Amino acid sequence: MEVRDLHPWPATPAEAEAIQDALRPMLDLDAPGPTSPRTVAGLDVSYAGDGGGTGTRLAAAVVVLDGTTLEVLEESVAVGTAAFPYVPGLFAFRELPALIEALRALRTVPDLLVCDGYGVAHPRRFGLACHLGVLTGLPAIGVAKTGFVGAYEPPGGRRGDASPLVDGGEVVGRVLRTRDGVKPVFVSVGHRTDLDAACRAVLALTPAYRLPETTRRADRLSRDALTA
DNA sequence: GCGACAG
DNA sequence: ATCTTGTCGC
Numbered sequence: 001m002e003v004r005d006l007h008p009w010p011a012t013p014a015e016a017e018a019i020q021d022a023l024r025p026m027l028d029l030d031a032p033g034p035t036s037p038r039t040v041a042g043l044d045v046s047y048a049g050d051g052g053g054t055g056t057r058l059a060a061a062v063v064v065l066d067g068t069t070l071e072v073l074e075e076s077v078a079v080g081t082a083a084f085p086y087v088p089g090l091f092a093f094r095e096l097p098a099l100i101e102a103l104r105a106l107r108t109v110p111d112l113l114v115c116d117g118y119g120v121a122h123p124r125r126f127g128l129a130c131h132l133g134v135l136t137g138l139p140a141i142g143v144a145k146t147g148f149v150g151a152y153e154p155p156g157g158r159r160g161d162a163s164p165l166v167d168g169g170e171v172v173g174r175v176l177r178t179r180d181g182v183k184p185v186f187v188s189v190g191h192r193t194d195l196d197a198a199c200r201a202v203l204a205l206t207p208a209y210r211l212p213e214t215t216r217r218a219d220r221l222s223r224d225a226l227t228a
Numbered sequence: 229g230c231g232a233c234a235g
Numbered sequence: 236a237t238c239t240t241g242t243c244g245c
Contacts, residue, residue: 047236088233117234148234
C-alpha cells in the first residue's frame, strides 16, 4: 500500500517533539470509526538485545486479518535497527521506519490499523497510532498493555466493562476489560475513528485472549523474523 | 522537588 | 522491549 514519505528525521528529542507538534493538526478526530472493518491490520515490533538505545536490531511485523472471521489474510515483515533511543513520549520514532517499510510491502489496504501503544492518550496528544494514522491516512487505534498518561478508576471485572482514561481534564481513552477477571488494556483513538468504534473493534478482536488477535499475530511474526 | 514513564 | 525460575491453576 501507499504510505506518505517520511518527514525529515529528528536528531534530538526536541526535534522529535517539534515533528509531533507539526503533524498533530493533520489528525482527524471527528470522523466516526469503521463500523465493521473488512480487514484489520495489527502491528508490532520485536528487539534483539538491549532495547534502550539506537541501532538495536529489530523486526517490524504487520498482519492483516479478516475483521469478521479473524482469518489471516496477509503478512509482512521488515528487519532493521532502532531509529531513535527510547524516550517516553517519543516512542514512535524508534520503530516508525521499520513499520512503514512493512506497511509499504502490503498488498492489502487495511480498513483499520491496530497499534501497540497509544494514540491521543499521549503527553502531546500524538502517540504512535496517531503518527501511523497520519502517514497512512488510515483509521488507526492504539492498544497498550500498561498505563502511561491519564487517571482512571478500575473498570468492572467482566469482559466489556470499561472506565474513562482522563488526562488534563479530557477523556483521552478508555481502560477496557477484554477478558473476565483479567488485567484491562488501554484503548485510545489514533486517527479517523471514535472511541466507541475503537473499543468495539478491540472486543471483536479478543474472543479468547487479553490482547487483540492482530497484536498477538504480529508479535509472533516479528519474534520469529528476529530469530530467523 | 520527587516520582512516573507506551515499547 | 528483553533478560529468566519457579509456581499456581485449568
